[in-house]
C-alpha cells in the first residue's frame with residue numbers, strides 16, 4: 001500500500017485485539033509478568049491484549065512463531081534472557097534475535113530462587129551444595145528446556161559444582177512447579193515471580209537467591225555466593241518485541257503503552273509482591289532493549305563456551 005495508507009493505519013492502530021505470545025506454558029513466570037502488563041496495556045490501547053502461550057524448545061518455538069508472523073503490530077512476543085542465550089545453545093535457530101525482531105522495550109528484571117520439593121533432604125544451602133556434589137545424576141532437576149532461564153541457572157550451578165543432575169524438561173516452569181509441589185521432581189531454579197508465594201506458604205523448600213544481594217520479599221534466603229558459588233549473578237530480564245519491519249509509528253505507540261503499563265501502581269505492587277520490579281521508563285525503550293540484547297548475546301556466548309556447553 002501507499003506511504004499515506006501506512007501512516008493512516010499506524011494512526012488508527014490498534015483497531016483489533018493485539019496478541020502477545022509467551023513462549024512458555026501458562027501459569028509460569030513469563031506468563032505472570034505478561035498478563036499483568038497486558039492488562040494495563042489493554043486499558044491504554046483501548047483494545048484487548050490477548051496472551052497466547054506457545055511453549056516448547058526453551059522458548060524458541062514461540063519466538064520463531066512471532067519472527068514469522070505478519071509485522072502489522074497485532075502479534076508481539078514477550079520473552080526473557082533466553083532470547084540472548086539461544087544463539088549459543090542451538091546450532092541452528094529458526095530466527096535471528098537481532099534481525100528478525102523490532103524491539104519495543106525492556107519490561108522487568110527478576111531474581112531466581114533455588115527451590116526443592118518440601119521433603120527434599122538438604123536443610124540448608126550448605127547441605128544442598130554437599131548433597132548435589134554427592135548425588136549428582138540421582139537428583140532430578142526441572143527446567144523449561146534448552147534456552148529457558150531455569151536451564152541456564154541449572155547449567156551455571158552444575159558448572160560451579162562440577163557435577164551433573166538429571167534434567168527434566170517441561171513446556172514452562174508453571175507445570176514444573178505443579179510437579180515440584182506434588183513431589184514428583186526434586187529441584188529447580190526458577191524466577192521469584194513463580195516461587196515467592198509457594199516459598200512463603202511453606203509448600204516448597206528454598207535455599208538461595210541467584211542475585212549478588214539478598215532480596216526484600218525473601219530476606220532469609222542467602223545468595224548462592226554466600227554458599228560458596230563465587231560471584232554467582234543471574235537475574236532474568238524480559239523484553240517486548242514485534243516482528244522486524246513493523247511500522248515505527250506502531251512501535252512508538254507500543255513503547256508508550258508499555259511505559260504507561262510499567263508505571264501503573266497495580267502492576268508495580270503486584271511485581272513487588274513477587275520479588276521483582278518494572279524497569280525505569282528510559283529502559284522501556286527500543287534502544288535500551290537492543291543494547292541489552294546485544295550485550296547479553298556476547299556475554300552468554302562467552303560464559304556458555306567457558307562452561308564447555310556445545311550448541312545442540
Ligand code: MLT
Pocket residue numbers: 024025028029030031080082143144147148149150151171172173174190
Ligand atoms: C516460564 O515462563 O515458564 C519460565 O520463564 C521458563 C524458564 O525460562 O525457566
